[in-house]
Amino acid sequence: MIPEHLVDLSRLQCAATALYHFLFVPLTLGMVWLLLIMESVYVMTGKVVWKDMTRFWGKLFGINFALGVTTGITLEFQFGTNWAYYSHYVGDIFGAPLAIEGLMAFFLESTFIGLFFFGWDRLSRTKHLLVTMLMAVGTNLSALWILIANGWMQNPVGAEFNYQTMRMEMTDFWAIVFNPDAQAKFVHTVSAGYVTGAMFVLSISSWYLLKGRDLEFARRSFRVAAAFGLASVLSVIVLGDESGYTVGEAQQTKLAAIEAMWETQPAPASFTVVAWPNQAESRNDWSVEIPWVMGLIGTRSVTKRIPGIAEIKAKNRERIVDGIAAVTALEALRKHRGEGEADARKAFEAHKADLGFGLLLKKYVVDVRQATPAMIDLAVDDTIPRVMPMFWSFRLMVGLGFTMLALFVLAFWSTLKVACVQKPWLLKWALWMLPVPWISCELGWFVAEYGRQPWTIYGVLPTHLSVSTLSVESLYGSLAGFVGFYTLLLVVEVYLMVKFARQGPGSLGTGRYQGEPALA
């Protein structure tokens, strides 16, 4: 059997590398559009300040992008290095969007980012604008394909298990592309990136305004960021609600854990605002609830029920027991290739919908037929992620989302006034809000992926079977290497970011701004 420790370390490394990567991705996703907006205004009006804005914010964007690329390389290969069985088992489906991402999007983004930085003097204004646009399109298409792959992990549609090849195989590509989970996740995630980009520009512009420097530059930047941020944050919240809705369809378990719904309530369910979940006793020690609201959000109806954790567990228990028959039949099919296949195949076809649930028992016993009731209990408990971290991460994320909404509303409103002078308290608030979108993004991924446990592919492949057969020592070594290396690079990145943000547009060396650097 696979050592538990190896599974935990593999998960930790995957989580660490993915969360590091997502420190850089959302800013890229948002900044490309802000750069496109700024450059479009430059091309339309010919005012050079807009070109300087594009170049200066582009410089900061570049510092961030370098680490996005660095940390992204790992993720393309980590499925193979650390999740070998996963890669074999679902590569037929999961590999396709990753490869298409490379072909359709990442090439586009990476080729044109080079021209974005180096092509200013070699391209006409409109051609450079086209370059910026293709870079933005590439970046966002890239997110689309990655989230299609990720959405399939949450809601594996358009695929079927093949016992002869011992893996999942694609049956319907378009079902995978138009997977409602993937689509909702895409819009929610990229919008969160747009908010991050907007907050970045808003906060740093606020600092210039507070210092009273480069006012023409800072005011315009502030205005663009406020408008773009307001639209984006509204989109995050509305589309986040949409992904809440699809979670309700495909992944009721996640929803029940996020909402700490231990028992099924009569429809429409009430919404638990805050609570102290107690996993051991399957109840909340205390809670504050608003009647009806959860049912309305989760099902868009007043009559549909949302299953609670107890009900989900009862259903999962049946599926695990049925899964034992599926695993047994599969093993017979694998052992006697050809002989007595008809019977085993019939048995397998009858139970294969629950194969994944049967595999959950492999964590406790090699031969699932030997599973004791106690083991089945453990496997049933495993099907529910820990409620406390889910419940609170989600609430913190949503709370921060509404705080950002409030800021962007006020910031946008302040730009509508004729005088357009922002109050210092608003500027200070905007400055201190700088880290908030990053915290929300990371919390969002935590909820989405921790909430998927104990599965890598929901209902299909348990996490503990997905790992590579590596030594625990190797994992300690690589985990330490990644965390050490990334942290070092992050320190360098933040140092450069702060240095150039403080220097401001003067760092372009155009002679039009304060804080021009001395020439070397």
Next chain:
Amino acid sequence: MLDYATLKVIWWLLVGVLLVGFAIMDGHDMGVGTLLPFVGRSDVERRVVINTVGPHWDGNQVWFITAGGAIFAAWPVVYATAFSGFYWAMMAVLWALFFRPVGFDYRSKIHNATWRSSWDWGLFVGGAVPPLIFGVAFGNLLQGVPFQFDQYLVSSYTGTFWQLLNPFALLAGVVSSAMITMHGGTYLALRTEGAIQRRAVKGALVAAAVMVPAFLAAGLWLRIGGIQGFVITSAIEPGALADPLAKTVARDALGWWLNYQRQPLLWLLPALGAVAPLLAMGLLAARRTGLAFVASSLAIAGVIGTAGAAMFPFVMPSSSMPNASLTVWDSTSSHLTLGLMFWATVIFMPLIIFYTGWAYRVMRGKVTVARIQADEHGAY
């Protein structure tokens, strides 16, 4: 829709095209990284060297990412078995590559000699280590890799990292390193002038002079040095479902030479691998740098093609459980996925080549000291 067997062969060719594309495109900027500390003697010279690939390295690196993704999609079990088996080799490649994006972008952002020279060595590591390891990996593939499968097709690798560093594999590493260095030097010769160009030409000439004998020695070693190839001994059904445990495989001293015996035209590949570098040397000496770059690219195609043609239909033979060897016939994804990915490649690959070509056209011309000094804040 194309039939399954045809698609399997097409995908073997496409993976080959992606690897050759990666070696030509990302290879030239890795070669530039390898030569950087030696060709650039002053800060501004190093900036010249870096800026020859400045606008392009990122797009070029996507060949690597896409090759990884394409192997995942087309040969999932190869992706799983190779990358987990070669775990520490992959970590070394990834960590070396980490130096590149940050090295390129951050190096010239601060005026400090230590800072800049640290990143220069980072770019050297990012350029020199990956080709060396890829060569070593190919050297191991040719000898077979110790891995097996259980009934669930869970793969386990029973070798160690140090075993990968055996003499033949290291020789293959030398071939690969020298080839990429030659290629980088040739590209630098094309994009620079004066002293930098002179040193780049010298670097490329030395590298090519190492590469050709090393390549021939590796071939001789395979032939007479006791490295056995692999052959499938059961009937092959090219259109069958992909099940890597359904065949039998034996080791055979001439295993890697059978394809060349059956199809003598294939000898053109090793011939290209041996002659094209010599051609590149001559062209470099005559400062016909554009043609030299073409010759150097052909050399890369020849060398990678030589190894591929020797091993076909094997992709990753197993030394400890030969029947579990991964081949073109039994390691692919399903018919539907192969077909889909084929069309995706047919549509997007020409577009990629088109706009990459355009990007190089926009940035064409020699990178000079004057050009760097004129763009002090914009250039890398």
